[in-house]
Amino acid sequence: MATNAATQGTVFALRRQIAKIEGRLAERLEERSGEAAAESDIVLRQHGIAVPAGGLLPTGVEDLDRALGGGLPKAALTEIHGTQTRDAGAAAGFALALVSMALKQRADRAPLLWIGTAEIFREAALPYAAGLQARFGIAPEDMLLSEAPKLADALWIAEEAARLTTLSAVLLELRGNPQALDLTATRRLHRRAQAGGRPVFLLRQSAHAEPTAAPVRLIVSPAPAGLRQTAGGALARSIGPPGFSVTIGKSRTALPGQFIAEWNFDARSLQQRRPDRPSAENPLAVVSLSQRREGHAAAAGTVVALQPAGDDAAARHQPPREQYATHRRAGRAG
């Protein structure tokens, strides 16, 4: 019995050491193992990397998830950088994609709080609820917007909001590299996000990398959009699902790398764009499923009887190309 206790003590000491190396709170780890000790003595590990407390938020971009060890830490501060102010649409779009996926994970309807300074809302425009609902599934009643006159006020609001568990996510948007946003300020946000158990995104437009307490920093720049998928295949020169070029700026586990992600707003998920898969493929049907409804139609079944051999089933039911209306034809739409 005594030896058992001694080995347990050694194990805890070693764990503490590991936690220190990995930059997590040792107390948190101890508490976890203390709770779990009754049943088993297993620390959850995925691909050989300890999963941070609070779980993961998989982005859906396979290579990015693999590099990050399964996804972004959920209960943490995550920095998302845009290199230029004019990239604000793309950086905000990527952050909103993550928020939308976090919202989808939650059972209850908890609102998003988007905090910004008056400066960034003047330079990069105000969030527009109609677009957020149509493209990210964030309804106006699920969103709060806070426009702070000064940076210090924005940080104060963010810190106060980060501790609330009834918000689904907090998005703090700032511009440039202000003095007040130092390691201490990010650490305060990170600790509160950990305590609150849901993500806090720090969206920094036109900023360069600085020391930060956030475990992950992603740099997002725009990438050309995919093509619209129609019944007759991809519509040439159309602007379809938005693309994001994501670079890992900081991560404890990953090497730097670049990934192209594409937001599929019907499925509310991010997908990776690959050279062999130029645009987001639609896994279910040629025509997108109805969105904004409670019950999605079941995926087209696997009934394959009477499929004509050698011919594409979908194409057979489409009129020949000559019969398309002019506006569907390849070329500049509209």
Next chain:
Amino acid sequence: MGIADARAMHPGIDIVEADPAADRQLLESLADWCDRYTPLVALDGKAGLFLDITGCVHLFGGEKRLLDDMLARFFHQGFEVRAGLASTAGAAWAAARFSGSLIVEPGQEAGLIGPLPLSALRLEPATCASLESVGLRTAGAVMAAPRAPLARRFGKLLLMRLDQALGRLEEALSPRLPVAPLSVERQLAEPVSSTADIESLVTLLAATLKVSLERREEGARMLQLQLFRVDGAVSRIAVGTSRPLREPRLVQKLFHERLAALESDIDAGYGFDLVRLSVLAAARFEMDQGDLAGGTLDRGEDIALLADRIGARLGKQAILRPVAVQSHLPERAVALLPFAEAGNPAAGLPALMAERPIRLFRHPEPLDVPATEVPEGPPLHFRWRRALYRVARAEGPERIAPEWWREGADAPVRNYFRVEDADGRRYWLYRQGLYGATQKSVPRWFMHGLFA
């Protein structure tokens, strides 16, 4: 007498220009200070105040002591004040101006006014002069004269003033400030000046207020804290709440933020000797049943509290909520309302909508478009904020007509394009007006939003 004549007689005199606005301001600040005696304070002309002390006298130990207290405090502030106290406003007015500090017992008004000159009746100088010309030189003489000929000859105002002074006719005072339905206050023997002391006093007062609110089954939607400084200045601090509130701890939190924001604006000076907390607006308080663990089921509560605190510190425009509006114009389709005013929106956005950007500029920014492929088509290049962008792909146009019922029939229509530049940024542009519609107006281009 002109200034030159006055100077000739008394070379040493000091000449100050009249400043009615400053006089008025001083009078209003005195009226603010008089709030400590009664909430019903009305201004009277250029140099007078009416205080309706009905029901307030017992708080100060009687009429005499109230009057003495007020006169002593004014004296120490450096004002020479004359006061009269009577059952009617007219009698008190006359007593203050013609007989010094005097308390008129109920029923004694006629005896007081009778021997006084006509101006004690608050009459126009012209009326006084014409009354004197017929031999009526005192108020008593007017009282003794038959009423009907007086009314016929000198108008209704004379008799109305007389009746008001004698209490035959009600006179309504119009108080400067709305009277709070509930208010609690605390007189302090030792003035306080630190913010922490004020906050703990707020908690004490709010605890008293909670009892009254509970009895009325209400919660406060708007609270005001009045701080009476020893030397007469009064600070008023108001906070609004987004849902009815009565918990002292939450009230204290809101005032904590408000006081932190106003720290530089509130000058405590020698300290505050009277602190009052009033409910300016109240609403029905819905009781929530908690679960057995003691937690409440209502999750919106702490978001509402956060919104109130942000509103208290930074103003209610700092926390907004998008609300769908029935309009097809993009900038009107979503209104951003302060959280406390947004309420529960009845109608959401329409389920099916054309492509809309995720960010929309408050004011569309003008673009310089050198060339379009075809006149009605999207631009090939555009210049925005001094940078040139090459359009790689474009979709559109989506034509959005103005709301003729608001802007008139001849307002220009907009043609919106979704464009993507060479780097993959996506924008929402529009062209205002049509080519060839009129000879004078050339279509103009604007940047309206950013896509993801």
